[in-house]
Amino acid sequence: MVSANCIAHPVMPASRYEQLVQSVVDYAIYMLDPSGRVVSWNAGAERIKGYRAEEVIGHHFSLFFTPEDCADGRPGRLLHQALEQGVAQDEGWRVRKDGTRFWALAALDVIRDEQGEIIGLAKVTRDITDRRESALQLDAVRAQLFQAQKLEALGQLTGGLAHDFNNLLTIIISSARMALGSPDPARVQRMLQHILDAGQRGTELTQQLLSFARHRQLDVSLIAPSSLLTATRGLLEHALPRDITLLERMQPGLPLIEVDAGQLQMVLLNLLFNARDAIAECGTIRLAVDAVELAGEVEGLHGTYVCFEVQDSGEGIDPQVLPRIFEPFFTTKAFGQGTGLGLSQVYGFAKQSNGAISVDSTLGQGTCMRLYLPAYQPEAGIPFDG
Numbered sequence: 001m002v003s004a005n006c007i008a009h010p011v012m013p014a015s016r017y018e019q020l021v022q023s024v025v026d027y028a029i030y031m032l033d034p035s036g037r038v039v040s041w042n043a044g045a046e047r048i049k050g051y052r053a054e055e056v057i058g059h060h061f062s063l064f065f066t067p068e069d070c071a072d073g074r075p076g077r078l079l080h081q082a083l084e085q086g087v088a089q090d091e092g093w094r095v096r097k098d099g100t101r102f103w104a105l106a107a108l109d110v111i112r113d114e115q116g117e118i119i120g121l122a123k124v125t126r127d128i129t130d131r132r133e134s135a136l137q138l139d140a141v142r143a144q145l146f147q148a149q150k151l152e153a154l155g156q157l158t159g160g161l162a163h164d165f166n167n168l169l170t171i172i173i174s175s176a177r178m179a180l181g182s183p184d185p186a187r188v189q190r191m192l193q194h195i196l197d198a199g200q201r202g203t204e205l206t207q208q209l210l211s212f213a214r215h216r217q218l219d220v221s222l223i224a225p226s227s228l229l230t231a232t233r234g235l236l237e238h239a240l241p242r243d244i245t246l247l248e249r250m251q252p253g254l255p256l257i258e259v260d261a262g263q264l265q266m267v268l269l270n271l272l273f274n275a276r277d278a279i280a281e282c283g284t285i286r287l288a289v290d291a292v293e294l295a296g297e298v299e300g301l302h303g304t305y306v307c308f309e310v311q312d313s314g315e316g317i318d319p320q321v322l323p324r325i326f327e328p329f330f331t332t333k334a335f336g337q338g339t340g341l342g343l344s345q346v347y348g349f350a351k352q353s354n355g356a357i358s359v360d361s362t363l364g365q366g367t368c369m370r371l372y373l374p375a376y377q378p379e380a381g382i383p384f385d386g
């Protein structure tokens with residue numbers, strides 16, 4: 001944020017200030033009287049807002065705000081805040097002379113005379129429309145990437161699911177045959193029960209898959225780590241080969257976390273698929289969830305975090321490769337088997353959620369990935385999970 005305090009600096013003569021302020025074209029720098037009327041105007045202000053000095057001097061600075069903001073009293077509030085506290089900062093839409101809008105970052109600082117009396121305010125405004133648009137575009141690309149990855153994961157999951165559906169259909173068909181051929185009513189009852197169970201299990205599988213695949217906007221909400229784990233386990237059971245054992249451990253009474261549940265599920269699947277891929281034939285994946293107190297040891301984080309730990313007994317990561325694993329498109333997998341986007345997505349999610357991801361790996365022994373997400377801290381008391 002730009003500060004305009006330099007305007008009251010005593011060592012430079014006024015004309016030099018005038019020259020300095022006038023030569024700045026990237027910032028609109030102008031003065032207001034204590035009632036909010038424009039008293040000076042620089043070249044940057046003319047460039048950014050489109051008005052010449054004689055067109056705005058004497059006008060109230062609410063001229064640059066949108067009608068909605070004016071109706072809401074925003075200019076008055078800013079002025080009041082600056083006069084009360086010495087400074088006010090704002091970010092929002094402003095209107096140019098030609099009616100077009102730009103996204104502004106603005107600072108309003110009071111100027112006092114030698115006796116400490118307020119003689120006016122210095123207003124510094126910057127047009128950051130481009131910066132805002134790039135940030136929005138980045139968010140949109142991120143969302144697309146997540147969707148693409150989701151489809152990829154869905155492909156991997158459906159392979160396992162097709163196998164499971166086949167098993168369920170086998171149960172249904174053979175039970176129906178036996179029921180048809182059996183004279184024993186009790187046995188027929190039992191067979192019908194098998195058919196019902198298998199059918200219900202199939203419905204559950206489809207439900208889980210559909211809720212995972214549904215495209216949603218980023219939807220941050222308070223979630224219990226346990227419920228998320230249950231849903232993920234349901235999906236995963238069918239994607240791991242039989243020779244890989246999945247062991248789970250969850251600390252009871254975990255705090256809630258405030259994240260997008262779909263994205264977190266995707267992130268966990270990424271870590272679990274990486275663990276699966278690192279295991280050549282048979283091995284173990286341990287998934288543990290704990291609440292931890294951090295005091296700066298993980299990327300300078302402090303406070304209570306929920307740590308999702310995915311540990312595998314796979315091939316481990318070569319120390320030479322380790323610094324690169326979070327880079328987008330970095331993969332050691334064969335062409336067509338990995339995009340190299342999994343971990344960059346995990347990293348982006350951790351950062352976006354004010355958390356962190358850490359890795360510990362020993363070549364030939366296995367890898368442990370830890371995802372730290374901040375525990376939800378309400379004003380009064382922390383709600384706990386289960």
Ligand SMILES: Nc1ncnc2c1ncn2[C@@H]1O[C@H](COP(=O)(O)OP(=O)(O)OP(=O)(O)O)[C@@H](O)[C@H]1O
Nearest residue numbers: 274275278316325331332338339340341342343367
């Ligand atoms: N648990 C792990 N064990 C060993 N190596 C790993 C593990 N997790 C990640 N890696 C290494 O990090 C690389 C990058 O992982 P990342 O998930 O970003 O991409 P990928 O798995 O190669 O591709 P994709 O995620 O698209 O399938 C992997 O290619 C692999 O070399």
Ligand SMILES: [Mg+2]
Nearest residue numbers: 270274342343
């Ligand atoms: Mg991966």
